[in-house]
Amino acid sequence: MKIEILAFGIAKDIVKGRSLSLDLPSGTNVGGLKAELCGRFPNFEKLKSMAIAVNEEYQTDDFSLSEKDEVVIIPPVSGG
Amino acid sequence: MKIEILAFGIAKDIVKGRSLSLDLPSGTNVGGLKAELCGRFPNFEKLKSMAIAVNEEYQTDDFSLSEKDEVVIIPPVSGG
């Protein structure tokens, strides 16, 4: 399945763009997506943390992705 | 000695005026003043507390008064 992923903050710099498109095996979960991202962009390993939001909610590694999901890479936040 | 005393808040209502003048034995301390006030105005006994400020500072019972002091009755405060 094709997943569109948005990137913010330092994640945008790491993937060199606001969004990227990945072709992932159907049923890939958040943990699998993180592994794929770290494989393609080793700089993600250097971050203090990396979370994934799906449809505007944080999701844990066992959450399964679907093709229409809005998937966002959330590097360490620093608002306030 | 003659001591001029200012009264605020409910103390003003109890002594029925902004100030009163008392003739006290020379060397009277704050404790003695409080006893004199409670004798003349029994309603002071009903207050939650009564402090005495001398020259804009709180003073304890053993503090001796002098004729030129600015003496103020401080009933329970309720600012803020």
Place this chain on the structure above:
Amino acid sequence: MITEELRMIDIQLKDTPLIPQECIDYTTSDSAGGSTIFIGTVRNKTKEKPVIRLEFEAYAPMAIAELRKIAEQAKAKWSAEKISIHHRTGVLQIGEIAVVIAVATPHRKAAFEACQYCIDTLKETVPIWKKEIFEDGEIWVAAHP
């Protein structure tokens, strides 16, 4: 230096409406990361009894001196950069501001603690008295046990 210390503390007793922005403007600085502000307003009731208005009376010179003491203590204990405390006197209508306290510190946790210390201590030591006026009478707040 004492004059320097004095410059970092702003104490005012006013018989005109308080303006929180004045306290904010005083404390905000390019070197402090945050300010915490407390605003106390006149509530429309006390223990479910409707309040008509409020009157604050202050023993002004000592009130200012005590407020300054509190600010100095808070400044020292929490390394506050600037503290501004404005307290109202006179007649206040429901919703009007009785007190504004603003504290700026380099770290925000300290700003909360210092600001809370100021309002808690103010209510214990500063010679200001509040009279609540009800439909059927009036009462000096906290006077009796």
Place this chain on the structure above:
Amino acid sequence: MITEELRMIDIQLKDTPLIPQECIDYTTSDSAGGSTIFIGTVRNKTKEKPVIRLEFEAYAPMAIAELRKIAEQAKAKWSAEKISIHHRTGVLQIGEIAVVIAVATPHRKAAFEACQYCIDTLKETVPIWKKEIFEDGEIWVAAHP
């Protein structure tokens, strides 16, 4: 009632200067005795290194949703009457306001705790990112261990 609950929480992400008075006006009420406000401003240095300016980027819809969650949690836990949180995005100069949080509660201790909970949690969970720009480069704050 959900619509009633929504009316008591004011969340805004803005790319124009924040105005603390707006948050104060929103939260102040005749029935709450006090409001606690936190104002976070852009500091002129980070670990003694001069900062030129700051840039905030937000994943806007989720940032607003997370801010609302925080406000709802604080409202429930501390019986807050009203909560207003405004957060800035875009380019900020030194001294500009990054965030304003105002909380009104019937009792002041709760207002301090609720306000502190909001800013502490905001810094942990809300998808907003801050880039500090120095003379000689720039860095996404807190990105690396």
